[in-house]
Amino acid sequence: MKKHILVVPGDGIGQEVTAVGKKVLERIAEKFNHEFTYDEALIGHVAIEATGNPLPDETLEKMRASDAVLFGAVGHPKYDNDPSAKVRPEQGLLKMRKELGLYANLRPIKLFDELLSASSIKPEILKGSDILFFRELTGDIYFGEKGRKDDGKTAYDIAQYSVYEVERIARKAFDAAMTRGKKLMSVDKANVLETSRLWREVVQRVAHEYPEVQVEHQFVDSAAMLLIKDPRRFDVVVTANLFGDILTDEASQIAGSMGMLASASIGDGTGVYEPIHGSAHDITGKGVANPMASVLSAALLLDISFGLKEEAEAVINAVDQVLKSGIRTRDIADASTPSDMIRGTEATGEALLKYL
Numbered sequence: 132m133k134k135h136i137l138v139v140p141g142d143g144i145g146q147e148v149t150a151v152g153k154k155v156l157e158r159i160a161e162k163f164n165h166e167f168t169y170d171e172a173l174i175g176h177v178a179i180e181a182t183g184n185p186l187p188d189e190t191l192e193k194m195r196a197s198d199a200v201l202f203g204a205v206g207h208p209k210y211d212n213d214p215s216a217k218v219r220p221e222q223g224l225l226k227m228r229k230e231l232g233l234y235a236n237l238r239p240i241k242l243f244d245e246l247l248s249a250s251s252i253k254p255e256i257l258k259g260s261d262i263l264f265f266r267e268l269t270g271d272i273y274f275g276e277k278g279r280k281d282d283g284k285t286a287y288d289i290a291q292y293s294v295y296e297v298e299r300i301a302r303k304a305f306d307a308a309m310t311r312g313k314k315l316m317s318v319d320k321a322n323v324l325e326t327s328r329l330w331r332e333v334v335q336r337v338a339h340e341y342p343e344v345q346v347e348h349q350f351v352d353s354a355a356m357l358l359i360k361d362p363r364r365f366d367v368v369v370t371a372n373l374f375g376d377i378l379t380d381e382a383s384q385i386a387g388s389m390g391m392l393a394s395a396s397i398g399d400g401t402g403v404y405e406p407i408h409g410s411a412h413d414i415t416g417k418g419v420a421n422p423m424a425s426v427l428s429a430a431l432l433l434d435i436s437f438g439l440k441e442e443a444e445a446v447i448n449a450v451d452q453v454l455k456s457g458i459r460t461r462d463i464a465d466a467s468t469p470s471d472m473i474r475g476t477e478a479t480g481e482a483l484l485k486y487l
């Protein structure tokens with residue numbers, strides 16, 4: 132199969148982990164006899180430094196012309212500590228999602244058995260957890276009007292959802308529920324927010340098209356609690372942009388670490404495959420970032436954008452094998468991990484290639 136992949140590492144550990152994700156794709160092409168070609172493009176802080184724009188037109192054009200995008204992360208402490216900065220790396224990420232119409236962000240919470248003890252949640256509560264989040268990605272408070280009032284003392288961000296936006300993400304989640312345990316949880320805050328009341332109305336209506344799916348509605352505060360108390364209660368989850376962002380960082384503790392969670396951002400055009408984590412300033416440049424989220428994002432790319440199931444399975448299996456061998460990056464090591472089994476980003480990548 133011939134495919135063109137755009138690699139967009141972005142900032143911080145995005146650079147470090149995406150290098151490993153790309154190597155895994157190269158090895159897969161070699162092993163399964165595919166012809167993958169690659170190009171790179173700038174986004175985020177590195178793009179601002181080079182062009183003044185967090186998402187240069189050239190990057191967007193290359194994304195549109197590619198068969199899939201492997202994305203890293205954006206962000207730099209310079210902006211986090213300067214709330215008044217008008218041009219910010221995160222604007223590049225949000226614009227990419229909007230321009231490419233990436234309205235569905237699939238975030239699988241996959242717990243590898245080897246990492247049962249890496250979590251601070253008790254193994255008997257965790258064992259068997261397997262969740263698939265559908266986070267709406269191009270609406271909600273992230274994309275509404277925002278600003279400061281004339282008095283300079285008041286700020287606002289408007290949350291907005293249309294029926295159409297809720298319907299399309301709900302259908303994607305129900306379709307997935309039909310292929311899994313036929314269970315779907317919709318998470319909202321319908322006791323307070325009008326956008327959530329619309330969300331619930333639409334999900335209830337779409338549910339009639341899927342009579343076999345058992346639907347549960349949870350308020351987001353309660354869902355946040357249940358995720359830790361009883362993760363096995365969750366199967367497919369559909370939720371709004373802001374709630375999905377927060378709940379999936381929380382859910383990373385079910386899988387052991389932020390460094391283990393991959394995602395697929397899809398819509399009607401080119402799909403973007405990205406770890407759920409950010410640029411992680413606290414570990415940038417230290418060579419200790421866990422590359423598995425990028426590698427598992429590459430597996431989602433192979434599966435969803437290219438339909439290469441066997442190849443995607445080979446990647447997941449290599450991750451499993453590395454974990455079974457006892458190798459751990461620092462974030463997923465625990466008290467029982469011998470110090471000589473703790474590896475950095477590149478060495479973990481090399482171990483993965485060995486199993487491929």
Ligand SMILES: NC(=O)C1=CN([C@@H]2O[C@H](COP(=O)(O)OP(=O)(O)OC[C@H]3O[C@@H](n4cnc5c(N)ncnc54)[C@H](O)[C@@H]3O)[C@@H](O)[C@H]2O)C=CC1
Pocket residue numbers: 144148203204205206207208211221224388389390391406407408409410411412413414419420421422424462
């Ligand atoms: N998709 C994106 O590009 C995202 C960008 N950001 C940006 O990233 C910057 C840092 O934000 P934070 O809130 O610190 O979130 P973060 O996700 O970058 O890091 C949170 C914590 O998880 C750890 N972590 C994350 N990924 C890891 C990995 N692969 N291996 C080991 N440990 C890992 C970090 O060291 C940190 O302690 C900010 O500028 C933020 O705006 C944040 C989230 C997503």
Ligand SMILES: CC(C)CC(=O)C(=O)O
Pocket residue numbers: 221224273376407
């Ligand atoms: C900059 C944020 C919108 C990115 C984020 O936290 C995410 O997509 O998970």
Ligand SMILES: [Mg+2]
Pocket residue numbers: 376377380407
């Ligand atoms: Mg996030």
